[in-house]
Amino acid sequence: MGKIIFIDVDGTLLDYENKLPASADIAIKEARKNGHHVYIWNIGLDGMIGGNGSYVKDKDTVVMYQLITLEQCKHIVDWCHSRNLEFYLESNNGLFTSKNFEEKGNPVIKVYCQRKGKENASEQTVCTVFSEMIYGGELYRDDCNKVSFILNSYQDHLDSIKEFPDLKPGTWGGADEIALFGDLGVKGIDKAHAIDELLKYLGASLEDTFAFGDAKVDIPMLEYCNVGVAVNSGGDEIKAMADYVTDDVDKDGIYKAFVHFGLIDDVLNLC
Known part of the structure; x- marks a missing residue:
């Protein structure tokens, strides 16, 4: 080999x-x-x-x-909705997004691309970066690997740690307090x-x-x-x-x- x-x-x-x-x-x-x-x-x-x-x-x-269970997925979706957090669910069957993810995500994606040094960052959108996203799909899923959500503030991530002790919380799109996204995945993975x-x-x-x-x-x-x-x-x-x-x-x-x-x-x- x-x-x-x-x-x-x-x-x-x-x-x-x-x-x-x-x-x-x-x-x-x-x-x-x-x-x-x-x-x-x-x-x-x-x-x-x-x-x-x-x-x-x-x-x-x-x-x-190893998947996020259906009950865990329901918990995440309901929690995000209760806090007005836009999110998407990652599964092997596609990326399933909340109703307003594109609208809320477009300015965030521009910042994300700027931080990555992308020359035409101001032209980037959710559609150009996540062209495969599925809108209007079922959000209570039993095939979910991970969930990412747009942070309204870093406190959303800190609260996710307390809210989901059975999952693995993280952030991306920036270090610590300047992170753009939070995520939740299978614990121990x-x-x-x-x-x-x-x-x-x-x-x-x-x-x-x-x-x-x-x-x-x-x-x-x-x-x-x-x-x-x-x-x-x-x-x-x-x-x-x-x-x-x-x-x-x-x-x-x-x-x-x-x-x-x-x-x-x-x-x-x-x-």
Whole structure:
């Protein structure tokens, strides 16, 4: 078995317009030709991992699947509605959003993209960043991996910790008090745990692993894998702890890192 590569999607593999750079596509195809295995969050190739680590699949085999229960989901939805928090539910069947998420989310998405250094951040909307969202769907669900909600204030996150002791609260879109979103996931689950479960299933060695990410939520997998790579447009926290920082996603960062670590040859002469 070759190396095992784990790649986050938003901001790492895809840019903030959900576009896959041609160089990244070539890098992945060349790496797989060279016998390496590529696992992308929420996208199936050799397999996929979803819900921040609650769902693990290798080819056609589901290795692990841990969900927020229907009762927990109802609790979250009702709590968000009671506090006028707009939210979306992440499941393997799609992203199901609250009624006013787009209206409330558009200015927040612009700030999020500005913080990521996106050149046309002022033009970004919920539709451009989350084009796959489903409006008007059932919100009391038994297939939910994670819930994200727009923070009216950081106090919403602090209150979620007290309200949901049976779940794992977090934030994203900014560090601590400047966070834009809160989220709630399955307790005891993160990306590192998912990778550990997959490696056990594969009988693979941790020494052969690479992880690529850009956000705080990716830090556990970068810490766990043998080599952790952050993209330059990522947050300061993840770049500080990464083993290697590569270029932005839209500046051929994935391709350049693959070449740097000898996973592929420089067929494009970019390095």
